[in-house]
Amino acid sequence: MSRGRTVIIGGGQAAVSTAVTLRQLGCEQPITILAEESALPYQRPPLSKGYLTDPSSTVVLHDSDVYITQHIDVRNGVVAVRVDAAQRRVTTSAGDVVSYEALVFATGSRNRTPDWAEANLSGVHSLRTRQDADCLRAALQPGRRLVVVGGGFVGLEIASAAYAAGCEVTVLEAADTLLGRVLSQPLALAVAARHRIRGVRVVTGTAVQALEGDGHVTAVVTDSGRFEADCVLIGIGALARDELAHEAGILTDNGIVVDDQLRVLGHDDIYAAGDCARFPDSRSGAQMRLESVQNACDQGAAVARAIMGNASPYTDLPWFWSDQGDLKIQVAGLRLPDDDLHHHTDGTGRHVVYATRDGHVVAVETLDWAAEHLAARRVLSSDEHIPTAVIQKSTLSDLLRARRSAPARSHHPEES
Numbered sequence: 001m002s003r004g005r006t007v008i009i010g011g012g013q014a015a016v017s018t019a020v021t022l023r024q025l026g027c028e029q030p031i032t033i034l035a036e037e038s039a040l041p042y043q044r045p046p047l048s049k050g051y052l053t054d055p056s057s058t059v060v061l062h063d064s065d066v067y068i069t070q071h072i073d074v075r076n077g078v079v080a081v082r083v084d085a086a087q088r089r090v091t092t093s094a095g096d097v098v099s100y101e102a103l104v105f106a107t108g109s110r111n112r113t114p115d116w117a118e119a120n121l122s123g124v125h126s127l128r129t130r131q132d133a134d135c136l137r138a139a140l141q142p143g144r145r146l147v148v149v150g151g152g153f154v155g156l157e158i159a160s161a162a163y164a165a166g167c168e169v170t171v172l173e174a175a176d177t178l179l180g181r182v183l184s185q186p187l188a189l190a191v192a193a194r195h196r197i198r199g200v201r202v203v204t205g206t207a208v209q210a211l212e213g214d215g216h217v218t219a220v221v222t223d224s225g226r227f228e229a230d231c232v233l234i235g236i237g238a239l240a241r242d243e244l245a246h247e248a249g250i251l252t253d254n255g256i257v258v259d260d261q262l263r264v265l266g267h268d269d270i271y272a273a274g275d276c277a278r279f280p281d282s283r284s285g286a287q288m289r290l291e292s293v294q295n296a297c298d299q300g301a302a303v304a305r306a307i308m309g310n311a312s313p314y315t316d317l318p319w320f321w322s323d324q325g326d327l328k329i330q331v332a333g334l335r336l337p338d339d340d341l342h343h344h345t346d347g348t349g350r351h352v353v354y355a356t357r358d359g360h361v362v363a364v365e366t367l368d369w370a371a372e373h374l375a376a377r378r379v380l381s382s383d384e385h386i387p388t389a390v391i392q393k394s395t396l397s398d399l400l401r402a403r404r405s406a407p408a409r410s411h412h413p414e415e416s
Contacts, residue, residue, distance in 0.1 A: 004101030011035025014274030017300025142166030151178035160325035333363030
């Protein structure tokens with residue numbers, strides 16, 4: 001049973017998942033969410049997809065009635081400015097001092113900012129908040145030249161939306177392939193090819209040196225040439241928002257360092273969840289920080305269980321997706337650099353890459369192959385070891401389909 005007030009710093013999906021799960025588990029103690037933005041907590045993934053093209057899309061996680069009826073105190077526009085871990089107190093930007101029995105950092109991440117000349121020109125955008133999306137949408141007018149700096153998920157999602165809006169789109173990536181942090185090379189090359197076929201200009205292996213403009217951006221200067229632009233989107237990755245924890249004397253290292261139960265090291269009453277948490281992966285043993293909706297929601301729920309006295313190691317299977325126009329990329333499990341790769345395509349544009357380690361499948365990446373992604377999540381979540389030899393002959397979805405049909409066939413009279 002929880003002991004007293006839980007204070008959650010952050011207003012994203014990890015924060016809301018923690019609070020709502022606490023109530024679902026029967027917590028009757030006060031819950032306070034310190035949410036920096038003035039709006040109710042909302043989903044961030046749609047900001048680079050549906051919401052960017054349709055502002056009427058619903059992104060709010062819950063209506064205010066949900067928080068009111070569940071007695072969750074959401075303080076919008078209030079920032080935690082200091083944490084006193086010894087006294088169990090949080091000081092806010094409103095001047096309040098809030099005491100806690102359990103504290104949850106769900107502070108998320110922030111955009112990595114470049115040091116290029118003229119990066120603050122008008123027409124230069126980044127995407128983190130709903131307001132950012134509204135400003136970017138207004139800039140994506142037919143015929144305008146958009147240069148996207150950074151070939152990650154967010155950059156390519158925005159490139160797809162901009163192309164659909166009638167913009168001339170160029171994507172610049174410093175690495176030799178797109179999506180190098182999240183996809184294997186075979187799938188990344190397939191994605192790049194699809195974008196090029198669609199009409200997006202994709203330039204890899206090029207580093208930005210500066211932006212040009214007189215008040216408003218007019219060009220991006222790189223080591224391989226100059227690209228004219230009416231607007232620029234910078235999407236070069238994100239950093240954990242762990243400054244507040246660090247100032248409180250909590251161990252940070254590209255995120256707030258937690259144990260396998262998401263508890264901050266050295267503090268039994270402090271937790272971290274979502275983008276800001278650096279945790280040990282239960283399958284590989286590697287320390288990692290993940291930026292995904294699934295991870296934020298599942299870790300928030302795990303923290304709630306721990307606060308309620310039912311802590312257990314966090315072992316949920318990581319999975320994530322990216323919708324880029326008509327392309328759907330889905331990943332289940334986590335691939336490490338030294339894993340072996342097995343790439344298959346069915347000839348219709350669908351691709352799958354299996355990553356194997358120690359002779360069995362540990363991660364699966366798919367392009368436009370939802371059934372295979374769902375099969376991968378089912379298999380990997382069960383911790384079943386699928387040998388490499390199996391996926392060299394069959395897909396996981398075919399394997400599961402064969403298993404389902406096997407009992408029925410065994411009872412056919414002609415097979416008796």
